[in-house]
Amino acid sequence: MQAGIFKVFLVVITGIVNHPLLFPKNNATLPATDEHLLQKMKEHEENIKSQQLQLELLMNSEESQEEEPKTDIEAWDFWSALSMAIFLLIEIWRQDFQGGNTQDHGKEEDELQCLGNAWQGVSLPNKTMLAIFYDQYIRGAIYDTTKTREFVEGFADDLLEALRSVCNRDTDMEVEDSVCVGSTYENWRVNKPLVCDLIVPFAPPEPYHFKCQPWVTEQSIYPGYGTIRVYGPDDEAAGCVCGKTKLGEDMLCLLHSQDFHVKKNDGDMDLLCSKNSNFLSTDRVMKWFQTSVTKAWSKISHKYEFDLTFSHLNSPGALRVKFKSGKVISFNITPVVQYEDSDLYFISHFPNSTELYTEASNIHWILSFAVYERRFLKEIAKYLPANSCHLSCLQIMTFLYSKQCHLTGPSGLTTYHLKTVLLHLLLSRPSSDWNIVMLEERLRDMFVSLEKSLLEKKLNHFMVGNTKLPHFVNLPEIFHYTEPLNLFRTFVLNRDLYQKTLAMFYEMLKNASVLINEYSMQIPAANGNKSSH
Structure with missing residues (x-):
């Protein structure tokens, strides 16, 4: 038996x-991704x-024996x-895996090849038409940028000062001065209404402090994110022993005042942390900031002859100023946490982005390199021709993108992706190639580069893991030498979103000439009303 x-x-x-399906030797249909x-x-x-x-040796041995213990x-x-x-289950899984996956893989390849052919025969507007469009439409759309920025910066300073005055200096967050970032301050925003972006660093009161942990240090499963841990007087990382021992009547801590023990309030900090944790919550911080801004405005509203409201409920830092004349100015003011002694900030969300950041929990903050990106654009302009076309390319591409979004709806592509493509091109092409007379060539380069990135589902973050960054950027080394961060990672995980984005891109490409020609023809008749577009 x-x-x-x-x-x-x-x-x-x-x-x-x-079996040839389980252990294929010369099976050419096996996808390359299955090599491992x-x-x-x-x-x-x-x-x-x-x-x-x-087993064969045991069988031979068994035949020479008359009986064996029952337990064996x-x-x-x-x-x-x-x-x-076990092996039968492996066989069934193998057949299902190869049969279904190979079919899906081949179908996707055919679809990509079909979409890729859409570039053939598509021509961008010529140099003359591009020049007319830029001079008459783009320049006309940004003529009042300077005045708007000056107003927003002045009002934000006043609002933050009022916010500090209504906060308890012993228990509330310490709010610092605002920092201007984004397309408006990088001089390439063309979308209306004009929106200014400001970030406001904040820190906890003593004896608390934050410890920021980006994904590159904590091996997080959420690349591009980080966590912010709150340390209090009872934590070893606080760095002072006065909260852990009883000092004599004649002894004072050189870091803290006499009423140090009266100041600490665990309850206030707990309200900003995620439930049952000591990690800062994005949702609770934004709720705190919205409440603080409301109190600050109620204190200074009598000084101004306009109304201030929140633009979006899901973005508490999005503010809207409406004058009696009907004019409206919008701006975003978002609380952030500074990473160590750098210009890198942890931010809860990007107000102007249509991309949904739903893959991480509310204790994961997005890392913003906005200050470094603005610095790069400012410094690199010193090496480019005086009449460089690099921002013109980004403005035209952003215009086409926004118009296409109005036609087909949002997709996985954002203006930040367009900006990233430009930043990479600025390092890969000689400075002389960015003369204004080469606007058509450089615009085509941007389209070709974006198409290549979409087809490969790979667009590396410009700052993270980029060893070609110039020294003047002064990025922390931990991000300079880490692995590159793929901004198109979502497309690898979400096939439906990827196909929708790719289709939107080719539709935008086909509509480029029509849109630019149409808006160029409308301008002469609308010079007296620049805000109509």
Whole structure:
């Protein structure tokens, strides 16, 4: 009986091991991405062959013996049954995996090839038409940028000063001066209404402090994000022993005042942390900031002859000023946490982005390199021709993108992706190639580069892991030498979003000439009303 079980077991193992679907040797249909899996399978094959040899030796030994302990028979019967079940499951999984996945992979390849052909025969507007469009439409759309920025910066300073005055200096957050970032301050925003972006660093009161942990230091499963841990007087990381011991009446801490123990308030900090944790919550911080801004405005509203409201409920820092004349000015003021002694900030969300950041929990903050990006554009302009076309390319591409979004709706593509493409091109092409007379060529380069990135589902972050960054950027080394961060990672995980984005891109490409020609023809008749577009 035992010998029969062993023979059947060996036949099943041999059949599975030599099955062409499970261990293919010259199977060209196996996707290249399965090389690692195939190697593992081959290793299993060698192990099974070794076990097969051992079983054959045991069978030969068994024939020379008249009887064997019952416990050994039961053990081998259990092992044979379990092994057959495992390998049969592997065989079924292998057939399903190869049959379904190969079909989907081939279908996607055909779709990409079909979409890729959309570039053929598509022509961008010529130099003359591009020049007319830029001079008459783009320049006309940004003529009042300077005045708007001056108003927003002045009002934001007044609002933040009022916010500090209504906060308890002993228990509330310490709010610093605002920092101007984004397309408006980088001089390439063309979308209306004009929106200014400001970030406001904040820090906890003593004896608390924040410890920021980006994904590159904590090996987070959320690349591009980080966490902010809150340390209090009872934590070892606080760095002062006065909160852990009783000082004499004549002894004072050189860091803290006499009423140090009266100041600390665990309840206030707990309200800003995620439930049952000591990590700062994006949702609770934004709620705190909205409440603080409301109190600050109620204190200074009598000084101004306009109304201040929140533009979006899901973005508490999005503010809207409406004058009695009907004119409206919008701006975003968002609380952030500074990473160590750098210009890198942890931000809860990007107000102007249509991309949804839903993959991380509310304790994960997005890392913003906005200050470094603005610095790069400012410094690199010193090496470019006086009439460089680099921002013109980005403005035209942003215009086409926004118009296409109005037609087909938002997709996985954002203006930040367009900006990233330009930043990479600025490092890859000689400075002389960015003369204004080469606007058409550089605009085409941007489209070609974006198409290549979309087809490969790979667009590396300009700052993270970019060893070609100029020294003047002064990025912290931990981000300079880490692995590149793929901004198109979402497309690898979400096929539907990827196909929608790719289709939107080619539609934008086909509509480029029509849109630019149409808006160029409308301008002369609308010079007296520049805000109509």
